[in-house]
Amino acid sequence: MTQYRSKPLPITGLPPGIPYIIGNEAAERFSYYGMRAVLVVFMSQYLMSPAGYPDPMSEDEAKGYFHLFVSATYVTPILGALLADGWLGKYRTIILLSLVYCLGHLALALDDTRTGLLVGQSLIALGAGGIKPCVSAHVGDQFAETNRHLLSRVYSWFYFALNFGAFTSMLLTPWLLEHYGASAAFGVPGILMFVATVVFWSGRYQFTHVPPGGAAFLREVFSPEGLRILARLGVIYLFVAMFWALFDQTGSSWVLQAQKMDQTFLGYRILPSQIQAANPLLIMILTPLFYYGIYPRLERLVRITPLRKIGAGMMLAALSFAFAAWIQRALDAGASVSIGWQLLNYVVLTASEVMVSITCLEFAYTQAPPVMKSFVMSFYMVSIAAGNLFTSAVNFFIQNPDGTSKLAGADYFWFFSILMLATAVAFAAISRHYRETTQMVSA
Secondary structure, X not given: OOOOEOOOOOOOOOOOOXXXXXXXXXXXXXXXXXXXXXXXXXXXXHOEOOOOOEOOOXXXXXXXXXXXXXXXXXXXXXXXXXXXXXXXXXXXXXXHHHHHHHXXXXXXXHOOEHHHHXXXXXXXXXXXXXXXXXXXXXXXXXXXXXXXXXXXXXXXXXXXXXXXXXXXXXXXXXXXXXXXXXXXXXXXXXXXXHHHHHHHHHXXXXXXXXXXXXXXXXXXXXXXXXXXXXXXXXXXXXXXXXXXXXXXXXXXXXXXXHHOOEOXXXXXXXXXXXXXXXXXXXXXXXXXXXXXHHHHHHHOOOOOOHHHHHXXXXXXXXXXXXXXXXXXXXXXXXXOOEOHHHHHHHHHHHHHHHHHHHHHHHHHHHHOOHHHHHHHHHHHHXXXXXXXXXXXXXXXXXXXXXXXXXXXXXXXXXXXXXHHHHHHHHHHHHHOOOOOOOOOXXX
């Protein structure tokens, strides 16, 4: 790696590698969210047996396996971080696992049985999950103290690119599934993943390549200071896990709820899995609104800290699931409910995501020592895995042998809303004792 620059440039403007990272993120997120958007519909309607007969899952089973997959995707960042910070470095880890990612899409496109589903999801979980902490930390590595003031803004644009890719794929991929089948629906995201890999490779001479820490990385992680940082962050992320137990249900319970709603809105039919595109679209609208409007105005009244943003976001997540319970109650009573009500609920949930997810990305990077950046990013992502594992376990547990559910109808959404509210109250009390620090890579 001697031909690559190993320290950030001491400049005041934007680092030259940032456009390549953001372009890569847009294409990679198209790939991931397009595939993920149709998973529950694919598993509950399109899955086939080896003999070529329909072999769909029940709704609770599909939700359970969906969240199990998402959980696996957010556990593998630990492996990616170990490879990046301890051995290969972030750049080579991203390239290697991106190729694994492409193979996962190929498996899903070629085999629509449960075997193809297992192989494809396993490879995607390894590839998509493994690169997550590396890409996020790679963004921060491009900055020195001289342009650190741009970091928060670049993370917001990084998240904007992520959601631009997700928005377009969540509109296109469900349409591909309905009109051209599973091969096209999974194959097109696979092609975009390959494009993402090429874009990232093209920027290799523009990046700052922070060398892997090797043995020094392991010593740092298991040093008293490293363990203390992980323990302090672990308490925060334990509460954040419950947010993800709710939020990622936009790909499962919210899609299944949309199937029961009047899907005509403003004269157009919205497919149940297409409704998820509301989230990335709203992110692109709400992110600049929060960062350039709401936060600066609130700062005049009260100090806005990362932990206060996260706590407020948790409260909004609880409100959104109470809203979902109200919608479900009307559906259970036999009313015809417009899908526009779920679109309105996406505004509430997406506002909570801006306050929790973007903040956690920056918070994880700034709290980590330079040699542990990817590892601490992956440690945060384990909270997403834990939240989805909890939701998966709930959905497998509530299945009755006769096909009914222990948490039927609106009760399902009320359960998560009340649990989130209790978590937010506890988080507000605990987070008051956390002392923030900021650690950047030296130029």
